[in-house]
Amino acid sequence: MFIRSWKKDIFSIPNLLSLFRLLLIPVYATLYLNATQRYQYLLAGVILAVSCLTDMIDGKIARKYNMITTLGKILDPLADKLTQLTLTICLSLKYPVLYPVLGLFVMKELFQLVLGVVFLRKGKMLPGALMAGKVCTTILFVSLIALVLMPNIPPVAVKAIAVIDVLFLMISFVSYAMAYFGKNVKVQDIPSE
Numbered sequence: 001m002f003i004r005s006w007k008k009d010i011f012s013i014p015n016l017l018s019l020f021r022l023l024l025i026p027v028y029a030t031l032y033l034n035a036t037q038r039y040q041y042l043l044a045g046v047i048l049a050v051s052c053l054t055d056m057i058d059g060k061i062a063r064k065y066n067m068i069t070t071l072g073k074i075l076d077p078l079a080d081k082l083t084q085l086t087l088t089i090c091l092s093l094k095y096p097v098l099y100p101v102l103g104l105f106v107m108k109e110l111f112q113l114v115l116g117v118v119f120l121r122k123g124k125m126l127p128g129a130l131m132a133g134k135v136c137t138t139i140l141f142v143s144l145i146a147l148v149l150m151p152n153i154p155p156v157a158v159k160a161i162a163v164i165d166v167l168f169l170m171i172s173f174v175s176y177a178m179a180y181f182g183k184n185v186k187v188q189d190i191p192s193e
Helices: 002-010 013-033 038-064 070-094 096-121 131-149 155-181
Strands: none
Touching: 002 013, 013 038, 013 070, 038 070, 038 131, 070 096, 070 131, 096 155, 131 155
16 A cells, blocks of 8 residues: 555656656756866756746646655755755855855755654644745845856855855744744644645
8 A cells, every 4th residue: 555655656746746856956967077168067056946836846746636645845945955055065165255155055944844844743834935935035046056057157156145045044944943942833733644
């Protein structure tokens, strides 16, 4: 029964789209890190745009056609976080001013991962992504994709993007800390199926 369910889950359209996004990560990284011409940066940006588009589509399909699965709840955010991490690492190699963005991103994600596991072991979890997290993810993707598409951007613009990204990461970080430990804790018991 479990194997049949697992196969059904993995071969659902939303989960296949999440797997596709995971497969795009090394393609993007290879293209970007080896880019020397404008068209190569554009191609790397197109790969990221396809990844973002499939991210938007998979959730809509899952909700509309009742294809929400436990595997999908793991794959979708995993693909998001690994894409963001890869994008931030690649860009930090070209623009060292982005190292604080990378450091804060890693700290925030590790914080969420550790607390997620701790609360999961207690039979509790956040009911979903917080609005601050969704806004932060959008800001990160838009700003970092802009850096990919504009390889000759002035250094002052890169610094401005770094400051904006750090600001939104900090807001998201604080929002998640408050969701776990604040006055209005958002952690809930895991519903029994």
